[in-house]
Amino acid sequence: MNEWISIIRTIIEAGTPLLIGTLGQIAIERTGILNLGAEGIMIMGAVTGFAFARITGNPWIGLVAAILIGIFFALIHGVISISFNGNQTISGLALTMFGIGLSGLIGRNYIGIPVKHIPRIPLFPLDKIPILGQILFNTNPLVYLSFLLVLIYWFILYKTKIGIIVRAVGDSPETAESMGISVTKVKYLGTIIGGALIGLSGAYLSLIYIPAWIEGMTAGRGWIIVSLTVFAMWDPIYAVFGSYLFGGVEVMQYILQPYGIPPAFLSMSPYIVTILVLCIASRESIKKRLGAPKTLGKPYIREK
Amino acid sequence: MRIRIRKRVVESKRKIILIKIIAVLSALLADAIIFLFMNVDPLRAYYEILRAAFLTEYGLTETIVKFIPLALISFGLMVVFKAQTWNIGAEGQLLMGAIVTTWVALNLGFLPSYIIIPLMYFSGFIAGLSWALIPSFLKIKLHVNEVLTTFMMNLIAQKILEYFVYGPWRDPHGWGFPQTAMFPENARLPILPGTRIHYTTLLLALATCFILYVLIWKTTIGYEIKVVGGNIEAARYAGINIAKIVFLTMIISGGLAGLAGVGEVGGIKFRLNPNVSPGYGYTGIVIAWLGGLNPLGVAIAAFLYSGLLVGGDALQVAMRLPQATINIFNGSILFFILAFDFFTRYEIKLER
Numbered sequence: 001m002n003e004w005i006s007i008i009r010t011i012i013e014a015g016t017p018l019l020i021g022t023l024g025q026i027a028i029e030r031t032g033i034l035n036l037g038a039e040g041i042m043i044m045g046a047v048t049g050f051a052f053a054r055i056t057g058n059p060w061i062g063l064v065a066a067i068l069i070g071i072f073f074a075l076i077h078g079v080i081s082i083s084f085n086g087n088q089t090i091s092g093l094a095l096t097m098f099g100i101g102l103s104g105l106i107g108r109n110y111i112g113i114p115v116k117h118i119p120r121i122p123l124f125p126l127d128k129i130p131i132l133g134q135i136l137f138n139t140n141p142l143v144y145l146s147f148l149l150v151l152i153y154w155f156i157l158y159k160t161k162i163g164i165i166v167r168a169v170g171d172s173p174e175t176a177e178s179m180g181i182s183v184t185k186v187k188y189l190g191t192i193i194g195g196a197l198i199g200l201s202g203a204y205l206s207l208i209y210i211p212a213w214i215e216g217m218t219a220g221r222g223w224i225i226v227s228l229t230v231f232a233m234w235d236p237i238y239a240v241f242g243s244y245l246f247g248g249v250e251v252m253q254y255i256l257q258p259y260g261i262p263p264a265f266l267s268m269s270p271y272i273v274t275i276l277v278l279c280i281a282s283r284e285s286i287k288k289r290l291g292a293p294k295t296l297g298k299p300y301i302r303e304k
Numbered sequence: 305m306r307i308r309i310r311k312r313v314v315e316s317k318r319k320i321i322l323i324k325i326i327a328v329l330s331a332l333l334a335d336a337i338i339f340l341f342m343n344v345d346p347l348r349a350y351y352e353i354l355r356a357a358f359l360t361e362y363g364l365t366e367t368i369v370k371f372i373p374l375a376l377i378s379f380g381l382m383v384v385f386k387a388q389t390w391n392i393g394a395e396g397q398l399l400m401g402a403i404v405t406t407w408v409a410l411n412l413g414f415l416p417s418y419i420i421i422p423l424m425y426f427s428g429f430i431a432g433l434s435w436a437l438i439p440s441f442l443k444i445k446l447h448v449n450e451v452l453t454t455f456m457m458n459l460i461a462q463k464i465l466e467y468f469v470y471g472p473w474r475d476p477h478g479w480g481f482p483q484t485a486m487f488p489e490n491a492r493l494p495i496l497p498g499t500r501i502h503y504t505t506l507l508l509a510l511a512t513c514f515i516l517y518v519l520i521w522k523t524t525i526g527y528e529i530k531v532v533g534g535n536i537e538a539a540r541y542a543g544i545n546i547a548k549i550v551f552l553t554m555i556i557s558g559g560l561a562g563l564a565g566v567g568e569v570g571g572i573k574f575r576l577n578p579n580v581s582p583g584y585g586y587t588g589i590v591i592a593w594l595g596g597l598n599p600l601g602v603a604i605a606a607f608l609y610s611g612l613l614v615g616g617d618a619l620q621v622a623m624r625l626p627q628a629t630i631n632i633f634n635g636s637i638l639f640f641i642l643a644f645d646f647f648t649r650y651e652i653k654l655e656r
Contacts (some may be wrong), residue, residue, distance in 0.1 A: 034451070040635070074435030076639060085649075086642035089390055089451060090593055093586060094642070105342050215626055219558075223459065230452055257377025262471055268463035272458045282448045297451070301311075 005253065006132050013078060013139060015208060015247025017042075017201040019146045021225040022239045023153055023154055024197030024231060028074065030157075030234055031190035032170040033081050034297035036092025038198055039222025040099025041073045045202025047103040050213040059118045059207045062255030070199015071192050073099060078191035082184055100216065112215040117211035118142075140208050142200070149197070153236035166190065171299070173300040183300055206262035224270070231274045233281060234292060246270050311650055320596070327640040335636050337432070344625065352622050353615025363614055365499040368506065369572070370610035373564035373581070375509040377588030378606050379516055380557030382597050386520065387553045390535040393454030394440060395585025396461035396562040397432035401565025403465055404431035405475070406484055406576040409569070412486035420491050420505070427565050432562020433463065433555050440554040443632050444547045445539055450554075458562065462578075483577035493571035502571025508563060516556075517599040529553060561585060582613075590634055594641065 021042060028035045045066035054060030077095050080086035118140055126137040137144075157163040168176040169186045177183050205221070206213055224246055232238035249270055253263035281292065336346035356363045377394045384391045404426040412420055439453040458519025466482070475485040493502040520526035532539045532549045539546055569582050591609050595602030 002425050036451075038453075044559075062381065084643055084646040087593075089392070090589070090638060091642050092481035093392075093589060094638035096591075097631040098639070101628050101631030101633070101635060102338065104626035105338075106342070108433065108624075108626055187596065210569045215628065220459070223455070226455060227452070227459075245537075262467050264400045264463045264470065268460050271438070271459045275453055275456050277596075278452060279442060279446050282446050283441075 004282050005131060007255070009135050009139055010247045011244060011251045012049055012143060012186070012210065013247075014136065015243040015245075015249045016140075017204040017221060017238060018228060019243035020142065020149065021198045021201035021222070022203065022228045022243055023146075023149050023236060024070075024201065025225050025229040026153070026192040026194075026232070026236060026239065026277050027190045028194035029199065029253070029296060030166050030170045030296065031187045032173065032293050032295040032300065033078070033187060033191065034088045034092065035074075035077060035194070036089060036226060037073070037077050037095025037222075038092075038225045039220070040096035041070050041195055041216045042099075042197040042202040042205075042222040042225070043216070044099045045070045045072050045102045045199030046206040046217055047107040047110070047213060048199070048201075049203025050115055050206040051106060052168055053115050053117075053207055054113070057116060059116050062115075062207050063118075063203050066199045066203030067196045068199070070195040070197070070202070072195070073301055074083075074191045074195025074198065075188075078188055078195075081299065082187045082191070088297050096222065104215050107213045107215060111215065112212075113154055115150050115207065115211060118208050126141075142204050142208060149239055150236050157236065167293075170295060173295060187300075188206060198222075224228060227271065227274045230281075231270075231277050233277075246278055320648050323644045324504055324594075324596075328637055329645040330644075331633070331636040331640040334640070335632055336634065337409050338544070344623065349619060349623060349625070350542075352618050353612065356610030356618030357614040358623075363618070365496075365501055366614045366617075367607070367611045369500045370613045372505050372509055372567050372571075372608055372609055373504070373584045374588055375558045375603060375606040376505075376512060376564040376567070377557075377584055378591035378595065379509070379512050379599065380560030380600050381588050381592035381598070382595065382602050383516055383520065383529065384553040384557040386533045386597055387529045387549050388536070389443075389550050389553055390451045391436065391439070391454050391554055391557050392451055393436060393457045393585070394557065394564075394588050395583065396436045396454070396458035397558040397561035398565040398568070398585050399458075399461040399465050400435040401428035401432040401562030402569045402576060402580045403461075403493070403565075404428060405566045405569050406468075406487075408493035410473070410484060410489040413491050415490070417490040421493060421570075424491065424493075424570050425563060427506075428562045428566030428570075429559040430562070432565060433559040434556045435562070435573055436558025437551075440551050464574070465580070466578055469578055473576065475575075481577070484575045487570065487574045491570065492574055493567065495571065500572060502567055505563070505567035505571055512560060513599050513603055514567060520599075525549075526544060532612060556567060561588075569622055586611075587634065590638055594637070 019040060023036060027037055048069040049062040049066035052065035053059040067077060073095060077091050080091040081088045081183060120140050123137040123144060127133040165176065165181055169181065169183050173183045202218060205217055210217065228239065228242045228246060232242045249266055253266045256266060257263050330402045339346040339349055357367050358364060377398065381391060381394060397573060405424045408420065408424050408427050412423065435457060439450045442448040442453055443450045469484060473484045475483055487520045493504055495501060496503050520529065529549055531542065531544055532546055536546065564584060569576055573580065587609060591605045592602055595605035612630060612633055616627055618630055619625045620627045
């Protein structure tokens with residue numbers, strides 16, 4: 001029994017950086033900006049978080065630094081996509097390459113040294129609930145934050161005027177503009193929120209989950225965020241299922257290996273499922289009911 | 305006073321090239337500042353890259369070694385991007401080419417060289433092509449966005465590769481490393497003595513450059529590709545079979561990426577391992593775009609980039625910098641070109 005509680009908790013902890021990052025990606029892509037730079041933002045968050053935690057001796061300052069660097073990096077992509085009408089596919093790839101390169105350079109003096117990490121902190125009195133308390137409320141603070149973020153996202157996106165504005169900007173910027181909404185402002189705001197969360201998800205790896213700096217430590221998690229966002233159809237609730245599913249796959253491949261299941265098969269399954277989901281979701285009749293931003297990746301060119 | 309932004313009617317070719325050069329120089333300057341902050345002497349770093357890549361005989365041959373896969377991939381991507389179809393799956397198509405070639409080399413090694421080597425190229429081409437066929441089919445029949453599917457196919461190909469080298473194909477005498485046995489002698493591509501240049505693949509790459517030039521500028525299909533890429537509505541109106549163009553360009557780029565995979569396992573490593581490609585498929589996207597989607601431009605960009613990669617390896621040895629450092633240049637050069645590109649496409653005026 002205790003073993004299962006611990007496995008499920010590990011799955012949630014493995015899925016949390018994916019969840020936080022995917023929520024960030026949703027903020028960016030809901031406004032119509034395709035972001036293939038998640039891997040670059042994430043790894044910059046990881047190295048910056050580690051460096052600041054190491055220098056100041058305070059991992060919380062590391063988290064804040066990771067958020068700031070995430071915003072800065074997302075804004076590079078934002079300026080090119082929003083203000084310069086640049087090619088978003090290329091700009092995103094550039095961001096990923098730049099982040100991988102720069103993080104390697106910054107992190108070269110931090111390899112193999114310890115850092116003060118953020119421990120599990122039980123959330124009294126919720127952690128006293130039998131079973132569920134141990135799984136959900138005796139873990140690290142960013143897991144709690146991710147629960148909160150999902151609720152906030154769901155509420156803002158579906159229950160407030162802001163949600164309508166964001167969806168209008170992603171689906172039909174011309175209409176939004178004619179309603180008096182500044183499309184540019186909304187896109188920048190989405191970019192800033194998204195960058196902050198993706199940066200934070202990187203620091204989760206280097207200050208909580210691993211915790212250490214290893215070159216290239218995001219190991220494709222940024223790309224998983226890009227696919228998860230599609231998998232979740234830009235919806236925060238589906239993002240929860242998707243993240244824990246992918247997190248579960250990450251944990252289970254090591255647990256199932258002794259039983260003769262090759263880890264490669266298990267770890268490729270999420271990608272195959274994502275392609276299948278894409279096929280179903282691309283049918284016109286279904287597309288209308290789902291959240292895919294209609295202008296994703298297309299620059300909004302306003303000539304006046 | 306307000307700022308007016310207007311799309312330029314004519315984009316001058318000379319100005320486009322000039323702006324690209326300025327963008328690259330600005331990126332190098334920005335990176336020098338980053339290096340200074342990181343306590344790395346930028347002048348020494350730049351000199352090391354230049355020296356390692358272009359100024360020594362060994363370095364120059366290594367630059368050509370890296371030019372082979374990059375040229376094949378970026379020539380293919382040039383064609384598919386021209387049709388405004390975003391195949392970012394060259395990495396996976398390369399890997400599938402490498403995997404299938406490995407099977408041929410390890411299982412049909414009894415065949416003489418003059419049969420097995422063409423067979424390796426052929427099977428690698430078909431493997432890369434097939435891997436591109438799935439996203440093309442999904443795009444045409446089900447309208448699935450190809451950026452996302454081609455990308456997923458990269459990750460799946462990487463996992464298939466890992467399955468084989470960690471599993472059934474792992475060399476029992478390989479000290480437990482995740483790699484296959486070495487290819488038999490007759491399944492290795494011929495190499496220019498004293499270098500690592502597998503010249504048959506190099507010749508294929510150069511021939512490809514010429515063939516694609518003819519295809520795009522001298523044939524009806526090339527014209528149709530450009531119309532589809534330029535204005536899809538006009539293409540539909542003109543009765544061009546858009547599905548056919550998407551299929552064709554995807555197949556060309558997939559097959560060429562597969563050939564690059566053949567070269568890497570058959571001409572460089574002589575075995576399959578998880579590090580067949582240091583991201584050539586992604587770098588190819590950058591090169592195709594940097595070269596302005598024309599064969600000469602892409603060839604020049606591919607050559608310079610190959611040098612940059614060789615220089616990256618040298619930085620690692622000479623200055624103990626991580627190999628990934630080179631990616632700083634990849635990213636920043638693109639950023640500056642994207643930003644400066646705005647000024648070639650739009651004119652900005654201040655008005656009262």
